[in-house]
Amino acid sequence: MNRRELLLGGAALLGGAALGAPARAGVARAFDQDLWPPVDSREAFVAWMKDNRGEDAGFLGQRWDRYLQLISHNDVWDRADKRAFLMTPREEFVTAENLSRAYEWHYLNIGFGVTITGPHTVARMTNTLAVRPSDKVLEIGTGSGYQSAYLSYLTDRLWSIEIIPALAMRTRGVYDSLIARGYKEYAAIQTRTADGYYGWPEAAPFDKIIVTCGIDHIPPPLLQQLKPDGIMVIPVGPPGAQHVLKAVKSVTADGFAVSRSDIYNGAIIPFVPFTGGHQS
16 A cells, blocks of 8 residues: 555544644744754753743753764764754654654654654764755655754755645645744745655756655656755665665766765665656
8 A cells, every 4th residue: 555545544643733732832032053052961952942942841851862862873963963953843743643752763653654754864864965054955755844844954945845745735734833933944945746756857956865765766857956966865775675875976977977875884774665656
């Protein structure tokens, strides 16, 4: 059964920011590239985020604890990426039934036959992209919206594609709700309902591309839309048995070449399947 066949079942699981999380105060201090939360202690981080971002102390404590685990597992290493994790309210992107599990290490069901990727995998894939503030980034598989929200703390040039119309609509609503509460950084996320296999040609080329669903090959249209020296992070392999690859594009006399490396050194990391018209 694929993602489209599960659409009706997923519709019953609406949650996320609108229904899952308790009411929050508005954001007191808008994000900009000079805004850095304290990282010297759990108490300082929680207090600062509660005062400046209006977030729940319980979830902030869970976020901090997971942050320490990310560091100990070498899933995040750059200073800006550490901030991106700490600033992103993962609890706003899970369904109501999984709200208490928002910061668990593994993926969680979000309906429609798809999942929100676990925080360790999101962190490692994102940090591997090495996103700079000027980078244009394309995400394939908007899903819950958490990945693009995370990226918005690294760059304000973001495009994200989701193939499931009802999920795309729900996630756009989550973004819009959060923007209204003061998360203005999410206004930078441009979204589209389409088959991500073919990318976003009119917005190309991109400095970085991240694919959040598994496929048995790297889509040629995405490689074509990646800039020279650009980086793509993508799960490649048979269903349920993907390896997460870092693909770097370089220009050659005959066109371009792609170098590949496994960011988990051969470990299998399962992802939901990449669906779309390319399969036929």
